[in-house]
Amino acid sequence: MDQIEEHISISGKWPLSAYTWKTERFLDRFTANLAKKKIFGARCSNCGTVFVPPVVVCTRCHSRMSLDKDQDWIWVSDMGTVIAYSISYLAVGDGLQARAPEKRPLFILVRLDGTDTDIFAELIDTVEEKIKVGMRVQVAWSEVPKGDLSDILFFRSL
Amino acid sequence: MRRIAIVAYAQMKYMQNRNSSREVMIHEVAHEALKMAAISKGDVDTVINAQSDYLDGRTISNMKTVAASGAYFKDESKIEMDGAFAAFYAYMRILTGNHDVAMVIGESMASCYPPYLPGIWSLDPTFDRPNGFLNEISAAALQARAYMHKYGITERQIAKVAVKNLKNADRNPCAVRKMPRISENAVLNSKLLYEPIRELNAYPLTDGACAIILAVESKARQITNKPVWITGAGCCHDTYFLGERELYGCASLERAAETAYKMSGITNPQKEIQVWELHENFSHEELIFYEALGMCEKGKGGQLIDSKRTEPNGPMPVNPSGGALSANPVYATGLIRLCEVAMQIRGEAGEHQVKREVKTGLAHGQNGLCAQDNIVFTLKGE
């Protein structure tokens, strides 16, 4: 027991809800293409780095990406390689509750072929024992994609 | 000791509500500064950001600005204070010889944080904050009243600062608040915020960013033929408790200035400095700063503004850019003062260039309520 005796406590707040964050609508074209089951990466016209999802400023060469020009978008594969993974044992609900073994979601970091970035997603239709770094996976498209980020949230092993 | 100069800079059109991310804003000024220096991101050794978690609403606010500030794989750090302090840190980094070229960027967007609350959140949380009495403006009001009472400074004299700066701002394309036809009466009749602080005597909420590039002499001479040398720098932190400070003065600015003057060898600032860019969040602060910087005797700040000697064509022009009263993107403001002095020395201040030749200038930045922390730079042209 390392608690030392309480003296006076005054309560206060730092409310994050009081802030606004502004961003460019750089995901619009990206998500619109997801509706067509197509993943488009933004390619920096200066250094060729391919970003999925797109960025507004190229990290490598400090150039502003011109996301409205067709030639700065490149159609990339929906297949990729698992860079890292995790298996969720605890559900974050009211506190942390242990999940039943067959109900543990598998999470992966995937690098889609031809891109220079990675994305995180859930690996479905795969048994826990099969998951490993380096395995090949593919986006598990739904019948009718929504045209938003959830379209590439699920992958299947190849 | 290494000689270090401002070799390039970039400002932007300051706005009340800029329709872009702060990252694009940062990228813009960083990119423009690199362009002006005709160097690339690869030539920069270190990047110092002046940002605030409490202004950006992001903990570790420099975590996601690495790309935008050009800090990818660089020795980058963050000063959570006014940008002039970030410039000071960059200056020290180059002084050691570990780095030769530094990029310094300061930014904030008042359209994104609840106005004046970040100042309230810096108060002592057990008494002042729940008490609900102090904020930036009410604290400034206490200081204004103390100053007026001590020396008989009038509201009209204070208003003259706003008139001067907001008129000066009209010739500054970057300023957000410019009022070429403003009069003393208009200031005196403007909305009362906390007596005696009136709206036109208080800084405008601003979105903005500013970048400067510092370089050691050998690199500076490759980059520009008009290096602006940092000849002196000093900073000082005062006590938190307003009651413990002599609010009618600014002791921490006196100390900071003393250090900068000693370092640069300036013994008669009134004669040796040709332009002054001061960080005045409120009009009365400028008068107090005159006294603390030795521009006039204690208590004579009002007389100094009356004399018009601090007008752009006077012998001691103060804030030809319009100062913080014309644009105050918090945490960029002090950096803008450095930028403006550099512009004056290089003759690049366009319409708000002061008429007489500027060899030496003074730039000032402040941090905290009622200018609790102050920093002074003296800059000199070739």
Next chain:
Amino acid sequence: MRNLAIVGIGITKHVSKRRDVNIPELVYEAVKTALDDAGIQPKDIDALVTGNMPAFEGINCPELWGGGYWGGYKKPLIRITTGGSTGASVAQGSFYMVASGLYDTVLTLAFEKQSDGNTTIGLNSTAMADVANMTAYGLRGPVVEASGAIGLFVYQATSYMAKSGCTVEHIDRAAAMLRNNAAKNPFAHLQQSGVTAADIAKTPMISYPLRFGHTCPASDGACAMVVTTEEKARKLSRKPVWVNGWAACSEEPAIVGLFGAGSVNVDPAEQRSCKLAATKAYSMAGIKEPWKEIDLAEPYVPFAYQLFIYFERLLLCDEGHAPRLFDQGVMDLQGNLPTCPSGAVVSSNAIGAAAMIRIAECALQIRGEAGQRQVTKEVHNAVAHGLGGQANFNVVTVLGDKPNRR
């Protein structure tokens, strides 16, 4: 560049709640200890460098309130904040101040009083803006909730495990070693003497491969150091600890980029910025073969598996070899390259202070003042490391018992 040394150190005992002091008082304890250790008075301090992560206490720039308590009255003072690496960035601020020639004696301090706020929300506030944008664009589901609890570290761990021989059992054993080290450290928060790898293995797995037993606590604590010139150091201290090399390097945050953009930090285990910072720091310190010349390492290890990763990224062995060296006992207190004798961040984590304590621990070990946890090897050169952001800020400091600058 002139030489500089650490001559005073103060660390408070880290606990989960210090409800008997406020921030200025907590930090004062560390400051007073450091000043007394150096044998100087507040008036001898020429400048201060401070830092903490303000989300955890809900106070904006607390040095405005506390500066006077710490000897900052009418002194030059700057504030540096860089996430988990804050403590090291703050210390490096003081090194630059002294090395620049502008100030002789600088007090540097870092702290966190996490019991004042909500640690989970504080951690989440680093990416709230990004998650908000991604949610607006359709992000949802268990992957989002899970990422909050452990963040990117599980990915760093599994990527690393695939490249090295590291297993979950290795992580259990690393955690056990670190907890036992911490039990010998009077300043550490979690002190579990005699805990074994089997005990750690019994703790629930949160998200593979991390168990509860592998994770760090949330602590209230502060650290302060007095840094000064060679001339003053030789007068003040019988054993000044020389700051011979330092560097920092920033890269893109792992996993979630700006507002959901793609990050080129594809493999969070790569940590190239750490290798770059370490290379520069060693070079500055005149150390050519760190794996031979470094006697002690204090990498920033909030999750036990990072003991292995950062041992490698600090260039102390070839990539992938750290688990084997650990098994051979190299990293033990009695080993050839003792690592985290303090018990590491996994045993004490007052976020703002954590990276500075790595430096302070190296200094105490070089002085031979680490008490029960003093390593067997004679420590001539040590390396301390700080990690911040989403594994994208790496800050490396090299200390020595002699001024050893290139």
